[in-house]
Amino acid sequence: MAASSVLREPRMARRQMAAMGVCYALGTFNDNFFKQAVLLLAATAGMREFQGTATLLFALPFVLFSAWAGWAADRFSKKTLIIIAKAIEVAAMLAGAMGIATLQWGWILLMVFCMGLNSTMFSPALNSSVPELFSTEHVPRVNAAFKLATTATILLGIALAGFALDQNWFDTPWPFGRVLVGAVALLAAVAGLAATLFLIGRPGMGSPNPFPWSGPLGSLRDLGRLRHDAPLLLALLAEAFFYFLSALLILIINDLGGAQLGFSYSATGSLSVALLAGVCAGSFMGARAIPESSHRRPALAMLGVGLCLPLVCAVPLLKPPLNLYFLLSVYVAAGFCGGLYLIPLTSFIQLRPAATDKGRILGLSNFLSFMGILIAGQVFMLLAPLRPSTAHGLLGFMAAAFGLYCLWAGRRNRDARDCRYGCNPDKC
Numbered sequence: 001m002a003a004s005s006v007l008r009e010p011r012m013a014r015r016q017m018a019a020m021g022v023c024y025a026l027g028t029f030n031d032n033f034f035k036q037a038v039l040l041l042a043a044t045a046g047m048r049e050f051q052g053t054a055t056l057l058f059a060l061p062f063v064l065f066s067a068w069a070g071w072a073a074d075r076f077s078k079k080t081l082i083i084i085a086k087a088i089e090v091a092a093m094l095a096g097a098m099g100i101a102t103l104q105w106g107w108i109l110l111m112v113f114c115m116g117l118n119s120t121m122f123s124p125a126l127n128s129s130v131p132e133l134f135s136t137e138h139v140p141r142v143n144a145a146f147k148l149a150t151t152a153t154i155l156l157g158i159a160l161a162g163f164a165l166d167q168n169w170f171d172t173p174w175p176f177g178r179v180l181v182g183a184v185a186l187l188a189a190v191a192g193l194a195a196t197l198f199l200i201g202r203p204g205m206g207s208p209n210p211f212p213w214s215g216p217l218g219s220l221r222d223l224g225r226l227r228h229d230a231p232l233l234l235a236l237l238a239e240a241f242f243y244f245l246s247a248l249l250i251l252i253i254n255d256l257g258g259a260q261l262g263f264s265y266s267a268t269g270s271l272s273v274a275l276l277a278g279v280c281a282g283s284f285m286g287a288r289a290i291p292e293s294s295h296r297r298p299a300l301a302m303l304g305v306g307l308c309l310p311l312v313c314a315v316p317l318l319k320p321p322l323n324l325y326f327l328l329s330v331y332v333a334a335g336f337c338g339g340l341y342l343i344p345l346t347s348f349i350q351l352r353p354a355a356t357d358k359g360r361i362l363g364l365s366n367f368l369s370f371m372g373i374l375i376a377g378q379v380f381m382l383l384a385p386l387r388p389s390t391a392h393g394l395l396g397f398m399a400a401a402f403g404l405y406c407l408w409a410g411r412r413n414r415d416a417r418d419c420r421y422g423c424n425p426d427k428c
Helices: 010-044 048-075 078-102 105-133 136-165 176-198 216-228 230-260 265-286 296-317 322-351 355-382 388-412
Strands: none
Touching: 010 048, 010 078, 010 105, 010 136, 010 176, 010 230, 010 265, 048 078, 048 105, 048 216, 048 230, 048 355, 078 105, 078 176, 105 322, 105 355, 136 176, 136 265, 216 230, 216 355, 230 265, 230 296, 230 322, 230 355, 230 388, 265 322, 296 322, 296 388, 322 355
């Protein structure tokens, strides 16, 4: 990355950061607001299989098209790609608003797939522009600010989904709560598209890599090439595990509140809000970790997640409202550890690759992360015979085991981390 490409003027940097943050945050709001509303409707209707199907369809575009989106982010104007992605989001929300108002699950599933396609294109374009526009020492702070903003809107989306479904302000042909969900989601999509007008447009750098016609196979080949850069490979796998675990946990939380404990929509949504509030606080603390630091801190944070989740196994022994307060405190603590875990990994993945490979690596990051989310939907179905509170114990064991693996692998890769960002690891 050329030094001259970095935004030096503070006001310009803040303005660009705000525009990027609004685009990012409104997209995550819509993803989570609409998806949480749909999952709550499915969970209370006893449609466990729908939750797994919706998770699969959202993750599928990332698995199929991440290699193409990463290549495009390296070659074309990132602003143009972001505008196209936000236009897809508006179209998706039109289909989704119709689907949720009339409770036609086919339209809803189409919207979920289109939102996954929108995010597949949007994510590498926006994230690869962060190290292009901001200096290396500011990248963790920018990522933390984005994580705080997006986590806040995820919190808002999940909290408002249950609240909106419970509303009955007017008499409408369909239940007012479902109409309200569709209208809010469409308005947020249009606002996100409008925010792209304030982004800085720069020509694409022109990717030296050939177009990855093979799609997912190309992503797997890119993954194989990273055996020469063990720290980056470990960071990508660790990030994918985070999204696998969090996606699976959100599905189980919805079942825990709605099916096992009989909470209302709003109370069930508050459990996920508590988890993400913890992530928000942990992200703020995680910004203090420079991306060159070892993998020890993220590994210890994942061990913290592994210690928190099994505590939920005790919730059947508690009576209302103590069970709700207990769960809220556990999820805040687990989320805090998750935020500490994620921010150093995100910054490392953005900064490590050479400038002409950032989009490709971030596309691979999306591929792996959403492979994790796709697998989470199927694992959720396998865990169906277990009570949701019991399943938390299994998730805690998985988190602790992966944290121990990261400690071992990080110590093994200690020498390779000395490679400077932006270099070719084979030549360091």
